[in-house]
Ligand code: GDP
């Protein structure tokens with residue numbers, strides 16, 4: 001390692017505690033990021049004030065700058081604020097579970113009624129979709145179309161009173177063995193009393209297990225007022241945040257959670273029925289913060305942490321001390337990531353090609369077995385391994401001598417490669433280290 005670099009690392013250590021000016025400076029950046037993400041102004045201010053208080057005086061982690069430390073705290077607090085963990089549908093102890101969808105016109109109620117149905121079906125449930133939107137022209141037909149796509153039956157009674165439709169639908173569900181009833185209610189362009197009255201009546205009469213408010217994430221600031229009104233009048237149980245496939249940064253998620261205190265349970269990420277995801281607070285936090293200057297800060301943090309890990313490995317490699325114990329450690333790391341085929345399969349474009357590829361995870365186990373059959377001295381000094389030792393190791397591990405040879409070659413090649421890198425100038429070293 002170049003002296004310059006190790007000095008830089010030393011400087012970053014023992015940063016002490018976050019000072020007020022550290023925090024205030026970084027927090028300006030954070031507040032900007034929140035506003036850019038369409039977080040409600042008041043919510044952003046409350047949030048940064050709270051986090052500022054918490055952050056001042058905290059220890060700065062080794063290898064982070066104070067600004068990075070603040071962003072790390074902010075990220076954690078944002079995640080916690082949005083619920084921390086994933087939330088699921090609460091099913092009734094006695095079926096059918098009744099889910100009432102509500103929200104403004106165009107927010108995605110009908111689409112998400114079908115998306116939910118599809119998801120529930122894949123979990124072995126038998127949802128019934130109910131057309132309670134009797135106002136919008138073609139609303140019933142729309143539900144029938146998406147219901148058919150989801151493979152779920154649709155209950156409708158034309159333009160009858162929605163309260164009556166809901167009650168009849170629940171009766172129908174009991175008769176036909178549907179264990180979940182999803183009510184697709186009407187929306188309006190704006191909140192109005194008539195609509196709220198109707199929704200309140202449905203709630204009173206059927207007592208839903210879940211009242212899910214569907215909110216269009218693109219509406220930004222408006223989301224707060226909508227969420228507040230619906231929650232005040234209906235006491236919702238959760239939120240579905242839709243259209244996150246757009247270019248919004250999803251600040252609505254934070255505002256809605258802060259104002260209603262209700263969890264975001266799902267998000268919609270496209271027009272197709274499979275575009276429904278369980279809401280992940282940590283991912284949302286990164287998305288809200290994840291742009292512009294703040295993103296750079298977070299990237300720096302990650303690079304620094306990787307750099308530290310790489311530093312340790314690189315040091316060993318450059319001193320040419322790589323031995324079989326290091327190789328064992330690497331195998332362990334690889335195994336932690338899961339089956340190799342699965343990992344490679346996640347790389348776009350590779351998945352299909354791999355379908356018939358012969359990748360045997362046991363190869364790692366075999367290599368490990370060979371190393372475990374070596375003595376500690378042999379692992380540290382492979383040149384000790386002569387022909388008779390090879391035979392002993394092969395017998396001990398149940399592998400062939402050729403395989404022992406191959407493993408020895410592999411380590412040798414790695415050591416050679418390292419020599420090449422260390423032979424080069426400082427730039428070469430650094431690049432090798434970051435690999
Ligand atoms: P409703 O009036 O609340 O029932 O809303 P709809 O379900 O009819 O949806 C209104 C429009 O938004 C339709 O064109 C949907 O295809 C579209 N939409 C719904 N959810 C999403 C989503 O998550 N992403 C995208 N891109 N479009 C969506």
Ligand code: MG
Pocket residue numbers: 109110111133139184185
């Ligand atoms: Mg609709």
